[in-house]
Amino acid sequence: MFTFLGGIILLIIGYFTYGKFVEKVFGVKEARTTPAYTHKDDVDYLPMNTKKNSLIQLLNIAGVGPIFGPIMGALYGPVAFIWIVVGCIFAGAVHDYLTGMISIRNRGAHLPELAGKFLGKFMKHVVNAFAILLLLLVGTVFVTSPADLLYNLMDGWMGLGIILGVIFLYYVLATILPIDKIIGRFYPIFGLLLLISAVGVGVRLIWTGAPIPELTLQNMHPGHAPIFPLLFLTISCGALSGFHATQTPIISRTTEREGQGRKIFYGMMIAEGIIAMIWAAAAMSLFDGYSGLNDMLANGGPAGIVSKASTLMLGSVGGTLAILGVIILPITSGDTAFRSARMIIADYFNLSQRKIMSRLWIAIPMFVISFALTKIDFTLLWRYFSWANQSTAVIALWVGAMYLFIAKKNYWIAIIPGIFMTMATMTYIFNAGIGFGLSLNVSYVIGAVITVAITVIFFIAANKARAKEVPLEEDISGWNSVA
Template sequence: MYTFLAGILLLIIGYFTYGKIVEKIFGVKEERDTPAYTSSDGVDYMPMSTPRNSLIQLLNIAGVGPIFGPIMGALYGPVAFIWIVVGCIFAGAVHDYLTGMISIRNRGAHLPELAGKFLGRFMKHVVNGFAVLLLLLVATVFVTAPADLLYNLMNGWVALGYIIGAIFVYYLLATLLPIDKIIGRVYPIFGALLVISAIGVAVGMIVTGAPIPELTLANFHPDNAPIFPLLFLTISCGAISGFHATQTPIISRTTKGEKQGRKIFYGMMIAEGIIAMIWAAAAMSLFDGPVGLNELLNNGGTAAVVSEASTLMLGAIGGTLAVLGVIILPITSGDTAFRSARMIIADYIRFPQKKIMNRLWIALPLFAISIALTQIDFNLLWRYFSWANQSTAVIALFVGSMYLFIAKKNYWIALIPGTFMLMATMTYILNAPIGFRLPMNISYIGATIITIALVITFFLAAVKARRKNIPLEEDITNWKKSA
């Protein structure tokens, strides 16, 4: 219990300490107009309040990651707590903050645009295709996953096909309508339910004295479970996730002022880390250790763990509400995944989105592809998701590093976690069955060589970019004229 409570406390302290350090290094300009005003279009660009933006951001980035990932990570034991806390404070929250703030400085640009500006035009095309593919996979899985949970919750009295159809209709409306019409209205309610359910599980564990294991030297490295790199890809959204880099620009277009950035981007990642800690602790404490947890995962999957933990801690009614809170997570990430894909494609082909027909021209093909993908077995495709997700995080952190390097600011806050995650993703793809299947010792050597080479390439490009004096932010005067 002490390890769990200390982790929660450290996350909160991290927000008020390291979060302020990161904010100071970046250097907010409160007097600078944001895209919400300079590019206001009544659809994607419009000012919204900080509480609303914060809850939308939390639900955008959460998905099922901060619950399902930590539940799987709980198989490694209490060492998972360390990665959630350290990863969240020094990697994930920095990743989200820099992505959001750099986007604000560049007309609400998405990651492909930012990669093109700071890492080169070739990277723009690569990241654009990569991001759209990732978002389509996420959006499609976030149709089927909540549909299955709802089907089970209702004991099958509504056909699964009807549930999937209803979710698709909601996604289409959320993708097409102005952000304040659906997302801006229902997300605060959904966010409250998510927070209440997580707090309920946490309080239930504390009150009942759930046997949450403590971190010791004996369980620091579980048998037959190599921590590096697997743990750092298994627990993604609760520590760091590249999916967040596709979501933060949605809110960078509705943020009123740069001073709000730490609360919205850094703060909501800390909140996600707390949720991840709660569910990792629940998975560790309620199912007779890794053996019992593994058996439940094999028989019923992560959804069974969520349902069982919620019922044990909160009873039948409270447990049902908690499961609903979990169901909300994929739904509220699926809709913004489609919305992000629409916006990224629109930016890429420079297709204005103020008219609804323009939005339809992009959205309908995306939904057609997604509907077709629901007919395919995702088990093979989804094995690549963790690697693709964390690779996107690496790209976003290197974009942040380049921005800070050009600005002659402390770029190490982004480059160190970026380099660490680069090493983790390269080791994984070299060793994993879905990759090159090399022995682990060879994978370590190969990943080290690749990482060193890419970091050297980064520094060469960064020095060149600084000499070229690449503008870090777009001229807001030109924004106003174009608007």
């Protein structure tokens, strides 16, 4: 219990200390007009207040990742708490803040465009492909997982196909309609369910004195699976997630002032970390140890654990509300995953999105592909999602490092987590069955060599970019103050 509570306290302290430090390093310009005003189109670009933006950002980034990931990561034992806390404060929240703020400085640009500007034109095409792949995987995963939960909650009286159809219909509307029509209007209600589920389970864990394992040298990692790199790919959302780099530009286009960025981007990642801590603790303590947890995962998957834990902690009524809150999480990330994909494709081909037919021409093929992907095994999809997700996070961290290097600011806040996750991701893809299937020791060596090479290439390119004085932000000289 002390490890669990201490981790949550550290996350909160991290927001007020390291979050403030990162904000100072970046250098907020309160007088600079944001894209919500300079590019206002009343579809994707329009100003919304901090409270609404924060809630939308939290729901955008907090899909099933900070629940399903920590539940599966709980098999590694209390060491999972370390990664959630340290990863969230020093990697995930930094990643989200830099991505959001650099986007604000560049007309709300998405990651492919930022990668093209700061890492070279070739990277724009690479990252564009990665981002679209990731978002389609996310959208698909976040269709199937809430559909399964709803199907179980209703004891199968509504067919799974019908549930999938209803969710897809909602996703189509959320993807093509102006952001304030559905997302901006209904997310506050969804947010209430999210808070009920997370806080309710967390309070009950504390109140009932659940046997949450403490972090000790003997108990740190009770399993046999290698912590590195598997833990850092299993628990992504809640610690560090490249998916967030695809979501923050949605809100960078609706942010009123740069000073709101720390609460919206850094703060909401901290909130997601707390959600991850709660579900990791629940998974570790409610199923008769790790063997019981492993059996539950084998029989019902993460969705089954969510249903069981919610009912155990909150009873039938409270458990149902908690499950609904968990169902909301992936839905409110799936809709913005498709919306983000639509925006990225539009930016890549320079297509105006003012007319609804222009949005439909992009959205419909995406949904056809996603529906086909729902026929693939969820576990396989999750493995590919984890790899694509953390690869995108690595790219976003290198973009942030390049921006800060050119600006002659403390780029180490992005480079250190960037190097670490580059090594983890490269090792994983060479070792994993979905990758090259090499031995772990060989994968370590190859991962290390590639990481060193990427780091050297970065510094060479960064010095050239600094010498060329690559512009860090869009010229808005015609705008002198916030409208």
